[in-house]
Amino acid sequence: MASIGIRDVSKIYNGGVTAVSSVNIDIADGEFIVLVGPSGCGKSTLLRMVAGLETISEGQVTIGGRTVNDVDPADRDIAMVFQNYALYPHMTVYENLAYGLKNRGTPRSEIDARVAEAARMLELQPYLERKPRALSGGQRQRVAMGRAIVRKPSAFLFDEPLSNLDAKLRVSMRGEIKRLQRRVGTTSIYVTHDQLEAMTLADRLVVLSGGRIEQIGRPLDVYHRP
Numbered sequence: 001m002a003s004i005g006i007r008d009v010s011k012i013y014n015g016g017v018t019a020v021s022s023v024n025i026d027i028a029d030g031e032f033i034v035l036v037g038p039s040g041c042g043k044s045t046l047l048r049m050v051a052g053l054e055t056i057s058e059g060q061v062t063i064g065g066r067t068v069n070d071v072d073p074a075d076r077d078i079a080m081v082f083q084n085y086a087l088y089p090h091m092t093v094y095e096n097l098a099y100g101l102k103n104r105g106t107p108r109s110e111i112d113a114r115v116a117e118a119a120r121m122l123e124l125q126p127y128l129e130r131k132p133r134a135l136s137g138g139q140r141q142r143v144a145m146g147r148a149i150v151r152k153p154s155a156f157l158f159d160e161p162l163s164n165l166d167a168k169l170r171v172s173m174r175g176e177i178k179r180l181q182r183r184v185g186t187t188s189i190y191v192t193h194d195q196l197e198a199m200t201l202a203d204r205l206v207v208l209s210g211g212r213i214e215q216i217g218r219p220l221d222v223y224h225r226p
């Protein structure tokens with residue numbers, strides 16, 4: 001686990017759009033932060049700067065105390081979960097889960113242990129030999145989360161991971177992420193525009209508006225202000 005520091009971070013896109021403007025957030029070890037706000041407020045830009053998928057125009061991002069502005073995404077020790085869980089269609093669930101570890105040269109026994117652990121947590125054991133096309137949408141999204149979990153990263157970054165699922169599945173997956181959060185306790189930043197998802201998952205909510213922090217606090221304090 002690792003703390004994440006976002007210090008005076010701004011993003012000005014080529015062409016002059018200021019998508020994120022002097023944002024400061026100190027995220028503690030193990031804390032689950034949810035970014036909310038209307039479309040275009042800068043949520044995914046901020047997340048993508050932490051991930052290293054977008055350059056940081058101004059300010060600093062630290063992960064575990066180390067400044068990562070110029071560190072490659074692959075070397076940031078974070079795992080990202082997207083809404084479009086691009087699973088490898090020709091690989092089984094096991095192979096999808098193992099792929100990233102294999103590429104890093106993780107020993108076979110360690111890969112097997114980590115895949116087994118993730119499969120147990122996500123109740124994917126019965127499906128390890130199936131191909132993605134033989135899975136439901138919820139099962140596929142669980143495989144996508146499993147791929148992040150097996151890496152045992154210092155932090156998870158979630159970019160609207162449930163927004164492509166139907167309403168019923170969203171509710172059950174929300175509960176599943178909550179359970180995982182309790183068990184694994186990894187520092188997380190989660191982007192959503194779903195208020196219930198935000199309320200359920202967040203230790204602290206960050207409400208963005210026009211690239212700036214409008215409010216930051218515990219869910220009940222943010223949503224039940226007089």
Ligand code: ADP
Binds near residue numbers: 015017040042045046
């Ligand atoms: P959100 O995730 O909250 O919907 P975004 O971070 O996607 O917001 O976008 C924030 C602002 O930055 C918007 O005005 C958007 O149009 C703009 N923007 C996002 N990506 C780019 C880009 N690659 N180039 C230029 N402007 C962008």
Ligand code: ADP
Binds near residue numbers: 039040044
């Ligand atoms: P989101 O659902 O995250 O708000 P968008 O539909 O705003 O996604 O953006 C989809 C993609 O297009 C993102 O990669 C974003 O960075 C890029 N993008 C968004 N707005 C602009 C823009 N004004 N100019 C260029 N790229 C943009």
